[in-house]
Amino acid sequence: MHFATKALRVGQDPDPKYKAVVPPIYQSSTFAWEDLDHIPRIDYSRCQNPNRDMLEQVIAALENGEHCTIYSSGMAAVAACFALLKQGDHLLVANDIYGGTFRLAEKYLPRQGITYSSFDAQDADSIKSVVQPTSKMLIFEGPTNPTMRVPDIAKVVNAAKEAGLIVVFDNTFASPALQNPLDLGVDIVLHSTTKYISGHSDVVGGATITNDEKLAYEIFEWNKAFGCNPSPFDNWLSLRGARTLSVRMERHCQNAQAIAEALEANPKVTKVHYPGLPSHPDHETAKKQMSGFGGMVSIEFATVEEARWVAENAKVFLLAESLGGVESLIAYPPLMSHATMTEEQRVARGIPPTMLRLSVGIEDVRDLIEDISQSIDSYHKRNNSLDQ
Ligand SMILES: Cc1ncc(COP(=O)(O)O)c(C=O)c1O
Numbered sequence: 001m002h003f004a005t006k007a008l009r010v011g012q013d014p015d016p017k018y019k020a021v022v023p024p025i026y027q028s029s030t031f032a033w034e035d036l037d038h039i040p041r042i043d044y045s046r047c048q049n050p051n052r053d054m055l056e057q058v059i060a061a062l063e064n065g066e067h068c069t070i071y072s073s074g075m076a077a078v079a080a081c082f083a084l085l086k087q088g089d090h091l092l093v094a095n096d097i098y099g100g101t102f103r104l105a106e107k108y109l110p111r112q113g114i115t116y117s118s119f120d121a122q123d124a125d126s127i128k129s130v131v132q133p134t135s136k137m138l139i140f141e142g143p144t145n146p147t148m149r150v151p152d153i154a155k156v157v158n159a160a161k162e163a164g165l166i167v168v169f170d171n172t173f174a175s176p177a178l179q180n181p182l183d184l185g186v187d188i189v190l191h192s193t194t195k196y197i198s199g200h201s202d203v204v205g206g207a208t209i210t211n212d213e214k215l216a217y218e219i220f221e222w223n224k225a226f227g228c229n230p231s232p233f234d235n236w237l238s239l240r241g242a243r244t245l246s247v248r249m250e251r252h253c254q255n256a257q258a259i260a261e262a263l264e265a266n267p268k269v270t271k272v273h274y275p276g277l278p279s280h281p282d283h284e285t286a287k288k289q290m291s292g293f294g295g296m297v298s299i300e301f302a303t304v305e306e307a308r309w310v311a312e313n314a315k316v317f318l319l320a321e322s323l324g325g326v327e328s329l330i331a332y333p334p335l336m337s338h339a340t341m342t343e344e345q346r347v348a349r350g351i352p353p354t355m356l357r358l359s360v361g362i363e364d365v366r367d368l369i370e371d372i373s374q375s376i377d378s379y380h381k382r383n384n385s386l387d388q
Pocket of ligand 1: 073074075076098100141145170172173191192193194204205206322337
């Protein structure tokens, strides 16, 4: 089956009793045993539930993976990967990484005796310079949040494998509709399913996918032990979202490309970060490993004041955290996704306070371009009238 068909059919045969085409919500904490000689595969909803099971089958199929585990958030999926490490181990974290992942590495892993070093995922050779004898794992992502850099996944994997590391890749920004990192040698792919996979900004969740049976078992056991499961309804919602991922992603990509081109042509925008633009430093890498350039665009302005004004005065774009939903959102990284980092840490990672991140939705793109343009123009009109 091809991608769009897998999303609609894997693990979703009509229910055995009533033949409901849409999977029912199995809102039950516990499931009856036939007898004491046969332990049912699904017996208690902290360990497994039919709605979670269906979602796991679909996401595994979409990522070309064998095993998927679902969590109550993307951060729980990151934590599950880090739980493969033990006291004394060392981790490599890409310096261009989601703020929450950074917070976990910076603040919580040291409490368990696990240290980390940053590396530059754009320069696979930088891995050699930070790897230690105790290094066990490497984590990176792309397109990166919010700088939209696209690391060459295969190159990073090759360098990490030479050092014997488990390679974890956060595929949240691309979604499995645009790139499948397991095919490029990554060991564990993770998602915040809150974003494109669920796609409607109505549920928080996470997933890990791997082809490695041993890693899959350890991860599943961690989730069972720590109990980081979403409710049956949350799993049902995420599955409903995943069913339309393919068409949503097509529209996200079309709209984002059009907005990026329009803003690049606007002299009041000082910089546009979108891998679909030929001017983007990783355009060729993105063309090679992605089937579309995604729905995320970051833009920079001349001043912090202007960036804040544009964020606050857009009308169709809503000023809100998160991304990947059908509606367009504007985020201000210093106060939202990257609030954990100091200004110095953000600037060192290419996130100036003059940057906004756009999650481009599936509205009519003419309204989106008009919205951002009016917000920018209103700033300059106000400034001109203040000058007079
Ligand atoms: C790239 C990335 N990974 C992980 C997460 C964490 O996901 P969640 O908010 O579902 O815990 C986020 C959240 O914004 C993200 O952007």
